[in-house]
Amino acid sequence: MTVAFRKGPPPVREGVPPRPKWTGPPEDEIGVAVAARTVIASQPRLFIAVTDCVAYSNGFTLGLAVRSKDEIPPHMMGFGPYREGGDDAGGIQVTVRFSDGRDSGGGGPGPNRAVMDYYREWSEGKDPPEPVGPIIGQQGGGGGGHRWDFNYFIWPLPPDGPVTITCKWPGRGLQTAGKELNGTAIHAAGLKSHGVWD
Secondary structure, three states, rough: OOOOOOOOOOOOOOOOOOOOHHHOOOOOOEEEOOOOEEEEOOEEEEEEEEEEEEEEOOOEEEEEEEEEOOOOOOOOOOOOOOOOOOOOOOOOOEEEEOOOOOOOOEEEOOOOOOHHHHHHHHOOOOOOOOOOOOOEEEEEEEEOOEEEEEEEEEOOOOOEEEEEEEEHHHHOOEEEEEEEEEEOOOHHHHHHHOOOOO
16 A cells, blocks of 8 residues: 655645646637747657647737647657656647747746646635736647647736747757747737637
8 A cells, every 4th residue: 555645844724726727728719810830840750839829818829830740758858757868858838938038938848837836835824825827728629740840838928029839848849939029919809709608
């Protein structure tokens, strides 16, 4: 029989914490599509592109396509047990920077650090403050072998000006590659997104 031990003090609060507005699109919105399809990286053995963008009143989603001539193991895309070390260590990292200089930091496989901090602090009885943003979190995705597709949610809506999407994956030969999206168009589309019951 295996016994699991929780690190740190026992939780003060039990149950399910309220879902922060910065962790995903509002449940009652379908969003407004924004033209954003663009290639981020095209190398002899690796291809990464933004496939779609949908703006909501509190942020926007991005679809990201990853294609590789070499098979990509599931653990490198955040599925199953993650193996430390090796040439692929770290996996793909996606960063977002707004025109005012705010940066999300690296978003790799696994849970977003801001989200994990929120749930930890909530369970400790604290009222976590709203982060400054931008916060980027993986909302879903999948694939296998040579083809992977992912969806990210970025909070909040960007200010007017460019939004820079950067990908980094040293283990696959990608040091840094980025493209600018039209943050003004994303912001304007988000202001048009309303709940379906409004």
